[in-house]
Amino acid sequence: RGMFGAAQFALMKPTSIFVNVARGPVVREDELVAALRAGRPWAAGLDVFEREPIGPDHPLLALPNVVLTPHIGSASVATRVRMATLAAENLVAVLSGRATPHIVR
Numbered sequence: 001r002g003m004f005g006a007a008q009f010a011l012m013k014p015t016s017i018f019v020n021v022a023r024g025p026v027v028r029e030d031e032l033v034a035a036l037r038a039g040r041p042w043a044a045g046l047d048v049f050e051r052e053p054i055g056p057d058h059p060l061l062a063l064p065n066v067v068l069t070p071h072i073g074s075a076s077v078a079t080r081v082r083m084a085t086l087a088a089e090n091l092v093a094v095l096s097g098r099a100t101p102h103i104v105r
Contacts, residue, residue: 009035024048
């Protein structure tokens with residue numbers, strides 16, 4: 001949590017673009033907003049947020065140098081097919097009395 005804040009943004013080049021597709025809480029969003037307004041980094045692209053979904057009054061939405069997506073970074077046809085396949089394989093295993101091949105711990 002909070003790995004990226006004002007101190008880290010101040011070290012970025014004025015031409016840098018900050019991208020977060022990992023986990024929302026690693027960024028202090030209020031400090032990112034202030035840094036973007038100050039021009040360092042130059043822009044940001046975010047697919048994850050501290051709290052999701054973000055509300056219509058979120059300050060990031062008002063910034064012209066930000067691109068936001070609603071936590072859909074992995075939403076490709078290939079990943080969705082793989083997710084469905086894994087779920088089906090687990091379901092078939094359970095219904096057949098076998099251990100699930102894809103255990104999430």
